[in-house]
Amino acid sequence: MLNPRLVTNRRLSGLRVFAVAARHGSYSAAASELCVTQAAVSQQIRNLEASLGCRLFVRRGSGMMLTTEGQVLLPFAEQGLAILERGLDRLAHPAAGPLQVSVLPSLAARWLMPRLWRFTETHPQLELRLQPSQQLADFAAGEVDLAIRYGEGHYPGLHSELLMSDTAFPVCAPALATRLQRVADLISLPLVAGPEYAGVSWANWLALSGNEHILPQCRQLTVDDGNLGLEMVLAGQGVALSRSVLVADLLRQGRLCRPFATELTPKHRYYLVWRPDSSRLNDITMVREWLKQEALESRE
Template sequence: MKELNTIHLNGLRAIEAAGRLGSLAAAAEELGVTPGAVSQQIAKTEALLGRTLFERSPRGLVATEAGGPLLARLSRAFAELAQAVAEARRRDELVLTVSVAPIFAARWLVYRLNGFAERHPEVRLRIDATTKLADLDASDVDLAIRVGAGRWPGVRSELLLEQEVFPVCSPALAAGLREPADILKLPAVIDENAMFSWDVWLKAAGLGGAKLSVRHTFNDASLALDAAIAGQGVMIAWQTLAGYAVMKGSLVAPFGIRARTGFGHYFVTSASRRESKAALAFKQWVREEVEDGMRQFSAIPAPSAVLPSSP
Protein backbone atom coordinates (compact mmCIF):
# COMPACT_ATOMS: atom_id res chain seq x y z
CA MET A 1 0.00 0.00 0.00
CA LYS A 2 2.93 2.35 0.63
CA GLU A 3 3.62 2.41 -3.11
CA LEU A 4 0.31 4.18 -3.62
CA ASN A 5 1.40 7.06 -1.41
CA THR A 6 3.87 8.13 -4.09
CA ILE A 7 1.27 8.35 -6.87
CA HIS A 8 -1.69 10.73 -6.91
CA LEU A 9 -5.01 8.92 -7.34
CA ASN A 10 -6.18 11.52 -9.90
CA GLY A 11 -3.25 10.59 -12.08
CA LEU A 12 -4.19 6.92 -12.00
CA ARG A 13 -7.82 7.80 -12.79
CA ALA A 14 -6.69 9.87 -15.77
CA ILE A 15 -4.50 7.02 -17.05
CA GLU A 16 -7.25 4.43 -16.66
CA ALA A 17 -9.91 6.56 -18.35
CA ALA A 18 -7.64 7.58 -21.23
CA GLY A 19 -6.53 4.01 -21.81
CA ARG A 20 -10.05 2.59 -21.67
CA LEU A 21 -11.61 5.29 -23.85
CA GLY A 22 -8.69 5.80 -26.22
CA SER A 23 -8.52 9.60 -26.23
CA LEU A 24 -7.84 12.58 -23.99
CA ALA A 25 -11.11 14.24 -25.01
CA ALA A 26 -13.24 11.23 -24.06
CA ALA A 27 -11.41 10.82 -20.74
CA ALA A 28 -11.84 14.52 -20.00
CA GLU A 29 -15.59 14.33 -20.61
CA GLU A 30 -15.96 11.34 -18.29
CA LEU A 31 -13.85 12.91 -15.54
CA GLY A 32 -15.39 16.37 -15.88
CA VAL A 33 -12.11 18.19 -16.60
CA THR A 34 -10.32 19.57 -19.66
CA PRO A 35 -8.21 17.45 -22.05
CA GLY A 36 -5.23 19.55 -20.99
CA ALA A 37 -5.76 18.59 -17.36
CA VAL A 38 -5.91 14.89 -18.27
CA SER A 39 -2.72 15.24 -20.31
CA GLN A 40 -0.92 16.91 -17.39
CA GLN A 41 -2.04 14.22 -14.94
CA ILE A 42 -0.80 11.49 -17.29
CA ALA A 43 2.55 13.22 -17.83
CA LYS A 44 3.09 13.70 -14.07
CA THR A 45 2.25 10.06 -13.33
CA GLU A 46 4.48 8.79 -16.15
CA ALA A 47 7.32 10.86 -14.67
CA LEU A 48 6.73 9.41 -11.19
CA LEU A 49 6.62 5.87 -12.56
CA GLY A 50 9.59 6.40 -14.85
CA ARG A 51 7.66 4.76 -17.71
CA THR A 52 5.95 5.97 -20.86
CA LEU A 53 2.47 4.51 -20.80
CA PHE A 54 0.98 5.84 -24.03
CA GLU A 55 1.97 6.47 -27.60
CA ARG A 56 0.08 9.10 -29.59
CA SER A 57 -1.18 7.80 -32.94
CA PRO A 58 -3.74 8.87 -35.57
CA ARG A 59 -6.13 6.41 -33.89
CA GLY A 60 -5.73 8.09 -30.52
CA LEU A 61 -3.83 6.90 -27.45
CA VAL A 62 -2.22 3.45 -27.68
CA ALA A 63 -0.79 1.72 -24.63
CA THR A 64 2.91 0.98 -24.71
CA GLU A 65 4.35 -2.40 -23.80
CA ALA A 66 4.82 -1.12 -20.26
CA GLY A 67 1.42 0.55 -20.12
CA GLY A 68 -0.75 -2.35 -21.25
CA PRO A 69 -0.52 -4.54 -18.13
CA LEU A 70 -0.89 -1.52 -15.85
CA LEU A 71 -4.00 -0.32 -17.66
CA ALA A 72 -5.64 -3.73 -17.42
CA ARG A 73 -5.07 -3.90 -13.67
CA LEU A 74 -6.14 -0.29 -13.14
CA SER A 75 -9.41 -0.93 -15.00
CA ARG A 76 -10.16 -3.95 -12.83
CA ALA A 77 -9.26 -2.02 -9.68
CA PHE A 78 -11.37 1.03 -10.50
CA ALA A 79 -14.30 -1.20 -11.48
CA GLU A 80 -14.09 -2.80 -8.04
CA LEU A 81 -13.89 0.62 -6.38
CA ALA A 82 -16.88 1.86 -8.38
CA GLN A 83 -18.90 -1.20 -7.38
CA ALA A 84 -17.95 -0.75 -3.72
CA VAL A 85 -19.00 2.92 -3.79
CA ALA A 86 -22.27 2.07 -5.55
CA GLU A 87 -23.11 -0.58 -2.99
CA ALA A 88 -22.25 1.78 -0.15
CA ARG A 89 -24.48 4.49 -1.66
CA ARG A 90 -27.29 2.16 -2.62
CA ARG A 91 -30.07 2.74 -0.19
CA ASP A 92 -33.09 0.71 0.79
CA GLU A 93 -34.78 -1.01 -2.16
CA LEU A 94 -37.80 1.20 -1.54
CA VAL A 95 -35.78 4.18 -2.76
CA LEU A 96 -35.79 3.93 -6.55
CA THR A 97 -33.37 5.94 -8.70
CA VAL A 98 -34.57 6.34 -12.29
CA SER A 99 -32.42 7.92 -14.99
CA VAL A 100 -34.31 9.62 -17.83
CA ALA A 101 -33.58 12.26 -20.43
CA PRO A 102 -34.54 15.77 -19.22
CA ILE A 103 -37.03 16.15 -22.08
CA PHE A 104 -38.85 12.92 -21.07
CA ALA A 105 -38.88 14.00 -17.44
CA ALA A 106 -40.22 17.48 -18.18
CA ARG A 107 -42.76 16.69 -20.91
CA TRP A 108 -44.11 13.29 -19.87
CA LEU A 109 -43.04 11.94 -16.49
CA VAL A 110 -43.47 14.93 -14.18
CA TYR A 111 -47.19 15.28 -14.99
CA ARG A 112 -47.88 11.72 -13.88
CA LEU A 113 -45.72 11.09 -10.83
CA ASN A 114 -48.53 11.61 -8.34
CA GLY A 115 -50.23 8.58 -9.81
CA PHE A 116 -47.25 6.38 -8.97
CA ALA A 117 -46.98 7.86 -5.47
CA GLU A 118 -50.65 7.15 -4.79
CA ARG A 119 -50.33 3.54 -5.95
CA HIS A 120 -46.97 2.90 -4.25
CA PRO A 121 -46.66 5.27 -1.27
CA GLU A 122 -43.93 3.05 0.17
CA VAL A 123 -41.54 3.84 -2.73
CA ARG A 124 -39.62 7.11 -2.85
CA LEU A 125 -38.52 8.08 -6.35
CA ARG A 126 -35.30 9.86 -7.18
CA ILE A 127 -35.29 11.14 -10.77
CA ASP A 128 -31.86 11.57 -12.36
CA ALA A 129 -32.48 13.76 -15.43
CA THR A 130 -29.53 13.35 -17.80
CA THR A 131 -28.82 12.48 -21.42
CA LYS A 132 -25.97 10.17 -20.45
CA LEU A 133 -26.61 6.45 -20.12
CA ALA A 134 -25.62 5.66 -16.55
CA ASP A 135 -23.30 2.82 -15.64
CA LEU A 136 -25.98 0.58 -14.19
CA ASP A 137 -23.47 -1.76 -12.56
CA ALA A 138 -21.37 0.91 -10.84
CA SER A 139 -23.88 3.57 -9.82
CA ASP A 140 -26.98 3.90 -7.68
CA VAL A 141 -29.24 4.12 -10.75
CA ASP A 142 -31.73 1.25 -10.71
CA LEU A 143 -33.47 1.84 -14.02
CA ALA A 144 -33.16 4.06 -17.09
CA ILE A 145 -35.56 5.04 -19.86
CA ARG A 146 -33.87 5.91 -23.14
CA VAL A 147 -34.74 6.53 -26.79
CA GLY A 148 -32.74 4.68 -29.42
CA ALA A 149 -32.51 1.46 -31.35
CA GLY A 150 -32.29 -0.62 -28.16
CA ARG A 151 -28.80 -1.95 -28.81
CA TRP A 152 -26.76 -0.55 -25.94
CA PRO A 153 -23.80 -2.74 -24.95
CA GLY A 154 -23.62 -4.43 -21.58
CA VAL A 155 -27.22 -3.74 -20.51
CA ARG A 156 -30.67 -5.29 -20.81
CA SER A 157 -33.13 -3.25 -22.90
CA GLU A 158 -36.88 -3.75 -23.10
CA LEU A 159 -39.10 -1.94 -25.63
CA LEU A 160 -41.65 0.38 -24.08
CA LEU A 161 -43.00 2.37 -27.05
CA GLU A 162 -42.11 2.57 -30.74
CA GLN A 163 -41.42 6.19 -31.62
CA GLU A 164 -43.75 7.85 -34.10
CA VAL A 165 -43.40 11.42 -35.35
CA PHE A 166 -45.96 13.93 -36.56
CA PRO A 167 -46.27 17.70 -37.02
CA VAL A 168 -47.66 19.88 -34.23
CA CYS A 169 -48.57 23.55 -34.21
CA SER A 170 -50.76 26.02 -32.37
CA PRO A 171 -54.54 25.89 -32.92
CA ALA A 172 -54.35 29.26 -34.70
CA LEU A 173 -51.85 27.94 -37.27
CA ALA A 174 -53.77 24.69 -37.66
CA ALA A 175 -56.92 26.58 -38.60
CA GLY A 176 -55.58 27.18 -42.09
CA LEU A 177 -54.62 23.56 -42.79
CA ARG A 178 -56.82 21.45 -45.06
CA GLU A 179 -54.43 18.90 -46.55
CA PRO A 180 -50.90 17.71 -45.76
CA ALA A 181 -49.34 19.91 -48.45
CA ASP A 182 -50.56 22.97 -46.53
CA ILE A 183 -47.89 22.21 -43.92
CA LEU A 184 -45.32 23.48 -46.44
CA LYS A 185 -46.79 26.98 -46.13
CA LEU A 186 -45.89 27.17 -42.43
CA PRO A 187 -42.48 28.09 -41.01
CA ALA A 188 -40.74 25.27 -39.16
CA VAL A 189 -39.12 25.29 -35.75
CA ILE A 190 -36.30 22.77 -35.66
CA ASP A 191 -34.77 20.65 -32.91
CA GLU A 192 -31.23 20.36 -34.27
CA ASN A 193 -30.43 17.40 -32.00
CA ALA A 194 -33.33 15.27 -33.17
CA MET A 195 -32.48 11.72 -34.27
CA PHE A 196 -34.61 12.14 -37.40
CA SER A 197 -35.60 14.86 -39.88
CA TRP A 198 -38.82 16.19 -41.41
CA ASP A 199 -38.20 13.86 -44.36
CA VAL A 200 -39.50 10.91 -42.32
CA TRP A 201 -42.97 12.41 -41.96
CA LEU A 202 -43.07 14.14 -45.36
CA LYS A 203 -42.45 10.81 -47.07
CA ALA A 204 -45.25 9.14 -45.08
CA ALA A 205 -47.57 12.00 -46.04
CA GLY A 206 -46.80 11.62 -49.75
CA LEU A 207 -44.63 14.73 -49.82
CA GLY A 208 -41.21 13.11 -50.20
CA GLY A 209 -38.55 15.59 -51.30
CA ALA A 210 -40.54 18.66 -50.19
CA LYS A 211 -38.92 21.26 -47.93
CA LEU A 212 -40.16 23.67 -45.28
CA SER A 213 -38.79 27.12 -44.58
CA VAL A 214 -37.05 27.27 -41.20
CA ARG A 215 -37.91 30.06 -38.78
CA HIS A 216 -36.04 29.06 -35.62
CA THR A 217 -33.55 26.32 -34.68
CA PHE A 218 -33.04 25.11 -31.12
CA ASN A 219 -30.59 22.68 -29.53
CA ASP A 220 -33.29 21.51 -27.13
CA ALA A 221 -36.55 19.79 -28.09
CA SER A 222 -38.42 21.30 -25.15
CA LEU A 223 -37.60 24.83 -26.33
CA ALA A 224 -38.69 23.96 -29.86
CA LEU A 225 -41.97 22.65 -28.46
CA ASP A 226 -42.52 25.85 -26.49
CA ALA A 227 -41.92 27.83 -29.69
CA ALA A 228 -44.58 25.75 -31.43
CA ILE A 229 -47.01 26.31 -28.54
CA ALA A 230 -46.33 30.05 -28.85
CA GLY A 231 -47.40 29.94 -32.49
CA GLN A 232 -43.96 30.51 -33.95
CA GLY A 233 -44.14 27.61 -36.38
CA VAL A 234 -44.74 23.91 -36.88
CA MET A 235 -42.56 21.24 -35.27
CA ILE A 236 -42.04 17.56 -35.94
CA ALA A 237 -42.64 15.86 -32.57
CA TRP A 238 -43.24 12.44 -31.01
CA GLN A 239 -45.73 10.94 -28.57
CA THR A 240 -44.07 11.51 -25.20
CA LEU A 241 -42.87 14.98 -26.16
CA ALA A 242 -46.11 16.52 -27.45
CA GLY A 243 -48.89 14.16 -26.34
CA TYR A 244 -49.72 16.07 -23.15
CA ALA A 245 -49.82 19.44 -24.94
CA VAL A 246 -52.08 18.00 -27.66
CA MET A 247 -54.46 16.49 -25.09
CA LYS A 248 -54.62 19.83 -23.24
CA GLY A 249 -55.35 21.70 -26.47
CA SER A 250 -52.27 23.94 -26.50
CA LEU A 251 -51.04 22.12 -29.60
CA VAL A 252 -52.77 20.47 -32.54
CA ALA A 253 -51.56 17.40 -34.45
CA PRO A 254 -53.21 17.84 -37.88
CA PHE A 255 -54.05 15.09 -40.40
CA GLY A 256 -53.53 12.09 -38.08
CA ILE A 257 -50.52 10.89 -40.06
CA ARG A 258 -47.76 9.42 -37.86
CA ALA A 259 -44.49 8.02 -39.17
CA ARG A 260 -42.22 5.49 -37.44
CA THR A 261 -38.58 6.49 -37.07
CA GLY A 262 -37.13 3.04 -36.34
CA PHE A 263 -36.32 4.15 -32.78
CA GLY A 264 -38.22 3.50 -29.58
CA HIS A 265 -38.45 4.23 -25.88
CA TYR A 266 -36.75 1.47 -23.90
CA PHE A 267 -36.40 0.43 -20.30
CA VAL A 268 -32.69 -0.10 -19.68
CA THR A 269 -31.50 -2.14 -16.72
CA SER A 270 -28.34 -3.88 -15.58
CA ALA A 271 -27.64 -7.18 -17.29
CA SER A 272 -26.22 -8.62 -14.08
CA ARG A 273 -28.18 -7.06 -11.22
CA ARG A 274 -31.52 -8.32 -9.99
CA GLU A 275 -34.38 -5.88 -10.49
CA SER A 276 -35.94 -4.74 -7.24
CA LYS A 277 -39.65 -4.94 -6.50
CA ALA A 278 -39.78 -1.15 -6.70
CA ALA A 279 -38.21 -1.16 -10.17
CA LEU A 280 -40.66 -3.80 -11.41
CA ALA A 281 -43.56 -1.81 -9.97
CA PHE A 282 -42.36 1.37 -11.64
CA LYS A 283 -41.98 -0.34 -15.01
CA GLN A 284 -45.49 -1.76 -14.78
CA TRP A 285 -46.91 1.65 -13.87
CA VAL A 286 -45.06 3.39 -16.73
CA ARG A 287 -46.35 0.79 -19.22
CA GLU A 288 -49.92 1.35 -18.08
CA GLU A 289 -49.52 5.14 -18.26
CA VAL A 290 -48.03 4.93 -21.76
CA GLU A 291 -50.82 2.67 -22.98
CA ASP A 292 -53.50 4.88 -21.45
CA GLY A 293 -51.88 8.03 -22.82
CA MET A 294 -51.65 6.56 -26.31
CA ARG A 295 -55.35 5.58 -26.20
CA GLN A 296 -56.30 9.13 -25.24
CA PHE A 297 -53.96 10.65 -27.81
CA SER A 298 -55.22 8.42 -30.62
CA ALA A 299 -58.83 9.24 -29.75
CA ILE A 300 -58.32 12.97 -30.40
CA PRO A 301 -59.66 13.70 -33.92
CA ALA A 302 -57.28 15.51 -36.24
CA PRO A 303 -58.74 18.98 -37.00
CA SER A 304 -58.52 18.42 -40.72
CA ALA A 305 -59.97 14.91 -40.56
CA VAL A 306 -63.48 16.33 -40.93
CA LEU A 307 -63.58 19.16 -43.45
CA PRO A 308 -66.39 21.69 -43.30
CA SER A 309 -69.28 20.87 -45.59
CA SER A 310 -69.84 22.96 -48.70
CA PRO A 311 -72.46 25.69 -48.37
Protein backbone atom coordinates in the same frame (compact mmCIF):
# COMPACT_ATOMS: atom_id res chain seq x y z
CA MET B 1 -23.78 -10.16 43.45
CA LEU B 2 -24.74 -10.89 39.85
CA ASN B 3 -23.62 -8.53 37.12
CA PRO B 4 -26.78 -6.62 35.92
CA ARG B 5 -25.61 -6.84 32.30
CA LEU B 6 -25.23 -10.62 32.61
CA VAL B 7 -28.75 -10.88 34.06
CA THR B 8 -30.11 -8.78 31.18
CA ASN B 9 -28.36 -10.95 28.55
CA ARG B 10 -29.76 -14.10 30.16
CA ARG B 11 -33.22 -12.62 30.19
CA LEU B 12 -33.05 -11.70 26.51
CA SER B 13 -31.96 -15.21 25.61
CA GLY B 14 -34.63 -16.71 27.83
CA LEU B 15 -37.37 -14.44 26.49
CA ARG B 16 -36.87 -15.74 22.94
CA VAL B 17 -37.11 -19.34 24.18
CA PHE B 18 -40.13 -18.40 26.31
CA ALA B 19 -41.97 -16.84 23.32
CA VAL B 20 -41.35 -19.86 21.10
CA ALA B 21 -42.38 -22.34 23.82
CA ALA B 22 -45.54 -20.32 24.53
CA ARG B 23 -46.45 -20.31 20.85
CA HIS B 24 -46.14 -24.10 20.62
CA GLY B 25 -47.32 -24.93 24.12
CA SER B 26 -44.54 -27.51 24.17
CA TYR B 27 -40.89 -27.54 25.18
CA SER B 28 -40.08 -30.30 22.69
CA ALA B 29 -41.63 -28.39 19.77
CA ALA B 30 -39.76 -25.25 20.82
CA ALA B 31 -36.51 -27.25 20.97
CA SER B 32 -37.14 -28.51 17.41
CA GLU B 33 -37.69 -24.98 16.06
CA LEU B 34 -34.68 -23.55 17.89
CA CYS B 35 -32.44 -26.52 16.98
CA VAL B 36 -31.49 -27.21 20.60
CA THR B 37 -32.31 -29.98 23.06
CA GLN B 38 -35.47 -30.07 25.14
CA ALA B 39 -33.27 -29.93 28.24
CA ALA B 40 -31.73 -26.67 26.98
CA VAL B 41 -35.19 -25.15 26.55
CA SER B 42 -36.20 -26.25 30.02
CA GLN B 43 -33.02 -24.79 31.51
CA GLN B 44 -33.54 -21.43 29.74
CA ILE B 45 -37.09 -21.21 31.07
CA ARG B 46 -35.97 -22.08 34.61
CA ASN B 47 -33.27 -19.39 34.47
CA LEU B 48 -35.77 -16.81 33.25
CA GLU B 49 -38.27 -17.77 35.95
CA ALA B 50 -35.53 -17.53 38.60
CA SER B 51 -34.53 -14.05 37.45
CA LEU B 52 -38.18 -12.90 37.44
CA GLY B 53 -39.14 -14.62 40.70
CA CYS B 54 -42.25 -16.30 39.30
CA ARG B 55 -43.41 -19.34 37.35
CA LEU B 56 -44.22 -18.85 33.66
CA PHE B 57 -45.38 -22.36 32.72
CA VAL B 58 -47.17 -25.26 34.38
CA ARG B 59 -47.44 -28.74 32.93
CA ARG B 60 -50.83 -29.91 31.72
CA GLY B 61 -50.73 -33.44 30.37
CA SER B 62 -48.12 -33.62 27.62
CA GLY B 63 -48.07 -29.85 27.10
CA MET B 64 -47.08 -26.69 28.90
CA MET B 65 -49.57 -23.95 29.80
CA LEU B 66 -48.84 -20.36 30.63
CA THR B 67 -49.41 -19.20 34.18
CA THR B 68 -51.14 -15.88 34.85
CA GLU B 69 -47.70 -14.25 35.01
CA GLY B 70 -46.72 -15.92 31.73
CA GLN B 71 -49.87 -14.60 30.01
CA VAL B 72 -49.04 -11.08 31.20
CA LEU B 73 -45.45 -11.30 29.97
CA LEU B 74 -46.04 -12.94 26.57
CA PRO B 75 -47.40 -9.94 24.51
CA PHE B 76 -44.60 -7.70 25.80
CA ALA B 77 -41.97 -10.33 25.02
CA GLU B 78 -43.32 -10.84 21.48
CA GLN B 79 -43.51 -7.11 20.77
CA GLY B 80 -40.07 -6.45 22.19
CA LEU B 81 -38.47 -9.25 20.21
CA ALA B 82 -40.19 -8.06 17.01
CA ILE B 83 -38.86 -4.51 17.52
CA LEU B 84 -35.38 -5.87 18.18
CA GLU B 85 -35.52 -7.96 15.00
CA ARG B 86 -36.52 -4.91 12.96
CA GLY B 87 -33.63 -2.95 14.42
CA LEU B 88 -31.14 -5.70 13.62
CA ASP B 89 -32.55 -6.01 10.10
CA ARG B 90 -32.19 -2.25 9.62
CA LEU B 91 -28.51 -2.50 10.55
CA ALA B 92 -27.98 -5.42 8.19
CA HIS B 93 -29.95 -3.81 5.36
CA PRO B 94 -29.71 -0.02 5.63
CA ALA B 95 -32.21 2.08 3.70
CA ALA B 96 -31.21 2.17 0.05
CA GLY B 97 -32.45 5.71 -0.54
CA PRO B 98 -34.29 6.98 -3.62
CA LEU B 99 -34.38 4.85 -6.76
CA GLN B 100 -32.36 6.71 -9.41
CA VAL B 101 -34.17 6.86 -12.78
CA SER B 102 -32.45 8.22 -15.91
CA VAL B 103 -34.78 9.63 -18.56
CA LEU B 104 -34.66 12.00 -21.54
CA PRO B 105 -35.59 15.56 -20.51
CA SER B 106 -38.44 15.80 -23.04
CA LEU B 107 -39.98 12.51 -21.91
CA ALA B 108 -39.59 13.49 -18.27
CA ALA B 109 -41.34 16.84 -18.77
CA ARG B 110 -44.11 15.80 -21.17
CA TRP B 111 -44.92 12.22 -20.20
CA LEU B 112 -43.43 11.08 -16.90
CA MET B 113 -43.77 14.08 -14.58
CA PRO B 114 -47.53 14.59 -15.16
CA ARG B 115 -48.07 10.94 -14.14
CA LEU B 116 -45.58 10.65 -11.29
CA TRP B 117 -48.07 11.69 -8.60
CA ARG B 118 -49.96 8.43 -9.18
CA PHE B 119 -46.87 6.39 -8.37
CA THR B 120 -46.26 8.45 -5.23
CA GLU B 121 -49.84 7.83 -4.10
CA THR B 122 -49.76 4.06 -4.62
CA HIS B 123 -46.13 3.46 -3.54
CA PRO B 124 -45.40 6.02 -0.79
CA GLN B 125 -42.63 3.80 0.62
CA LEU B 126 -40.42 4.24 -2.47
CA GLU B 127 -38.99 7.58 -3.55
CA LEU B 128 -38.02 8.10 -7.18
CA ARG B 129 -35.30 10.55 -8.13
CA LEU B 130 -35.33 11.51 -11.81
CA GLN B 131 -32.12 12.28 -13.69
CA PRO B 132 -33.18 14.08 -16.91
CA SER B 133 -30.30 13.89 -19.36
CA GLN B 134 -29.54 13.46 -23.05
CA GLN B 135 -26.50 11.35 -22.10
CA LEU B 136 -26.57 7.62 -21.40
CA ALA B 137 -26.31 7.04 -17.66
CA ASP B 138 -23.37 4.95 -16.43
CA PHE B 139 -24.81 1.83 -14.78
CA ALA B 140 -21.33 0.48 -14.04
CA ALA B 141 -20.53 3.52 -11.90
CA GLY B 142 -23.73 3.10 -9.90
CA GLU B 143 -25.16 6.40 -11.12
CA VAL B 144 -28.57 4.98 -11.93
CA ASP B 145 -30.85 2.06 -11.03
CA LEU B 146 -33.29 2.20 -13.95
CA ALA B 147 -33.30 4.06 -17.26
CA ILE B 148 -35.83 4.81 -19.98
CA ARG B 149 -33.81 4.81 -23.17
CA TYR B 150 -34.86 5.65 -26.71
CA GLY B 151 -33.10 3.20 -28.99
CA GLU B 152 -33.10 -0.30 -30.47
CA GLY B 153 -33.11 -2.18 -27.16
CA HIS B 154 -29.62 -3.71 -27.37
CA TYR B 155 -27.50 -2.75 -24.36
CA PRO B 156 -24.60 -5.12 -23.58
CA GLY B 157 -24.54 -6.34 -19.99
CA LEU B 158 -27.97 -4.89 -19.23
CA HIS B 159 -31.53 -6.15 -19.34
CA SER B 160 -33.98 -4.22 -21.50
CA GLU B 161 -37.74 -4.37 -21.93
CA LEU B 162 -39.94 -2.57 -24.45
CA LEU B 163 -41.96 0.17 -22.79
CA MET B 164 -43.74 1.84 -25.72
CA SER B 165 -43.51 2.90 -29.35
CA ASP B 166 -44.39 6.21 -30.92
CA THR B 167 -44.90 8.00 -34.23
CA ALA B 168 -43.88 11.47 -35.43
CA PHE B 169 -46.11 14.10 -37.08
CA PRO B 170 -46.55 17.90 -37.26
CA VAL B 171 -48.34 19.76 -34.46
CA CYS B 172 -49.22 23.42 -34.04
CA ALA B 173 -51.18 25.78 -31.82
CA PRO B 174 -54.93 25.93 -32.58
CA ALA B 175 -54.57 29.55 -33.71
CA LEU B 176 -52.31 28.43 -36.59
CA ALA B 177 -54.33 25.40 -37.69
CA THR B 178 -56.55 27.39 -40.06
CA ARG B 179 -53.44 28.51 -42.00
CA LEU B 180 -52.51 24.90 -42.80
CA GLN B 181 -55.07 23.65 -45.27
CA ARG B 182 -52.49 21.67 -47.24
CA VAL B 183 -48.89 20.57 -46.68
CA ALA B 184 -47.54 23.26 -49.01
CA ASP B 185 -48.83 25.89 -46.55
CA LEU B 186 -45.94 24.93 -44.25
CA ILE B 187 -43.80 27.26 -46.37
CA SER B 188 -45.37 30.24 -44.59
CA LEU B 189 -44.46 29.11 -41.05
CA PRO B 190 -41.23 28.26 -39.19
CA LEU B 191 -40.67 24.50 -38.91
CA VAL B 192 -39.36 23.53 -35.48
CA ALA B 193 -37.47 20.26 -35.04
CA GLY B 194 -34.77 18.63 -32.96
CA PRO B 195 -31.60 17.19 -34.50
CA GLU B 196 -32.44 14.30 -36.84
CA TYR B 197 -32.58 11.13 -34.80
CA ALA B 198 -34.01 7.69 -35.52
CA GLY B 199 -35.13 8.91 -38.94
CA VAL B 200 -37.33 11.72 -37.61
CA SER B 201 -36.78 14.83 -39.72
CA TRP B 202 -38.84 17.28 -41.72
CA ALA B 203 -37.11 16.06 -44.88
CA ASN B 204 -38.29 12.49 -44.25
CA TRP B 205 -41.79 13.53 -43.25
CA LEU B 206 -42.21 15.76 -46.32
CA ALA B 207 -40.94 12.94 -48.54
CA LEU B 208 -43.44 10.54 -46.94
CA SER B 209 -46.28 12.98 -47.61
CA GLY B 210 -45.15 13.47 -51.22
CA ASN B 211 -44.09 17.09 -50.72
CA GLU B 212 -40.30 16.89 -50.56
CA HIS B 213 -40.12 19.58 -53.29
CA ILE B 214 -41.14 22.34 -50.84
CA LEU B 215 -38.27 21.67 -48.41
CA PRO B 216 -35.88 24.28 -49.93
CA GLN B 217 -38.55 26.94 -49.43
CA CYS B 218 -39.21 26.11 -45.78
CA ARG B 219 -37.64 27.90 -42.83
CA GLN B 220 -36.37 25.36 -40.29
CA LEU B 221 -35.41 26.03 -36.70
CA THR B 222 -33.48 23.27 -34.91
CA VAL B 223 -33.48 23.02 -31.11
CA ASP B 224 -31.53 20.54 -28.99
CA ASP B 225 -34.40 19.84 -26.59
CA GLY B 226 -37.72 18.57 -27.92
CA ASN B 227 -39.51 20.06 -24.91
CA LEU B 228 -38.14 23.52 -25.77
CA GLY B 229 -39.45 23.11 -29.31
CA LEU B 230 -42.92 22.28 -27.98
CA GLU B 231 -42.89 25.36 -25.77
CA MET B 232 -42.23 27.48 -28.86
CA VAL B 233 -45.09 25.82 -30.73
CA LEU B 234 -47.47 26.21 -27.77
CA ALA B 235 -46.66 29.93 -27.92
CA GLY B 236 -47.71 29.98 -31.60
CA GLN B 237 -44.18 30.43 -32.97
CA GLY B 238 -44.24 27.67 -35.59
CA VAL B 239 -45.01 24.03 -36.37
CA ALA B 240 -43.15 21.20 -34.66
CA LEU B 241 -42.41 17.72 -35.93
CA SER B 242 -42.90 15.93 -32.65
CA ARG B 243 -43.36 12.41 -31.31
CA SER B 244 -46.78 11.15 -30.31
CA VAL B 245 -45.72 10.21 -26.77
CA LEU B 246 -44.71 13.81 -26.05
CA VAL B 247 -47.81 15.51 -27.44
CA ALA B 248 -50.63 13.04 -26.70
CA ASP B 249 -51.72 14.88 -23.54
CA LEU B 250 -51.46 18.29 -25.23
CA LEU B 251 -53.64 17.08 -28.10
CA ARG B 252 -56.26 15.68 -25.70
CA GLN B 253 -56.28 18.98 -23.80
CA GLY B 254 -56.79 20.95 -27.04
CA ARG B 255 -53.61 22.95 -26.52
CA LEU B 256 -52.15 21.61 -29.77
CA CYS B 257 -53.64 20.52 -33.09
CA ARG B 258 -52.54 17.92 -35.59
CA PRO B 259 -53.05 19.51 -39.05
CA PHE B 260 -52.02 16.51 -41.18
CA ALA B 261 -52.60 12.76 -40.81
CA THR B 262 -49.29 11.57 -42.32
CA GLU B 263 -46.97 10.12 -39.66
CA LEU B 264 -43.45 8.75 -39.56
CA THR B 265 -42.50 5.59 -37.70
CA PRO B 266 -39.16 6.22 -35.96
CA LYS B 267 -36.47 3.55 -36.06
CA HIS B 268 -36.24 3.62 -32.25
CA ARG B 269 -38.59 2.85 -29.38
CA TYR B 270 -38.64 3.45 -25.63
CA TYR B 271 -37.03 0.72 -23.51
CA LEU B 272 -36.69 0.13 -19.78
CA VAL B 273 -33.07 -0.75 -18.96
CA TRP B 274 -31.52 -2.04 -15.72
CA ARG B 275 -28.67 -4.15 -14.38
CA PRO B 276 -29.59 -7.84 -13.93
CA ASP B 277 -27.45 -8.01 -10.79
CA SER B 278 -28.87 -4.87 -9.17
CA SER B 279 -29.38 -5.04 -5.42
CA ARG B 280 -32.71 -3.26 -5.89
CA LEU B 281 -34.46 -5.62 -8.28
CA ASN B 282 -37.66 -5.65 -6.20
CA ASP B 283 -37.94 -1.85 -6.34
CA ILE B 284 -37.04 -1.83 -10.04
CA THR B 285 -39.74 -4.41 -10.77
CA MET B 286 -42.30 -2.28 -8.93
CA VAL B 287 -41.44 0.80 -11.00
CA ARG B 288 -41.30 -1.17 -14.27
CA GLU B 289 -44.78 -2.60 -13.73
CA TRP B 290 -46.15 0.85 -12.96
CA LEU B 291 -44.50 2.42 -16.02
CA LYS B 292 -45.82 -0.33 -18.31
CA GLN B 293 -49.35 0.20 -16.97
CA GLU B 294 -49.08 3.96 -17.55
CA ALA B 295 -47.80 3.37 -21.09
CA LEU B 296 -50.72 1.03 -21.78
CA GLU B 297 -53.28 3.50 -20.46
CA SER B 298 -51.75 6.40 -22.37
CA ARG B 299 -52.40 4.56 -25.66
CA GLU B 300 -56.10 4.08 -24.89
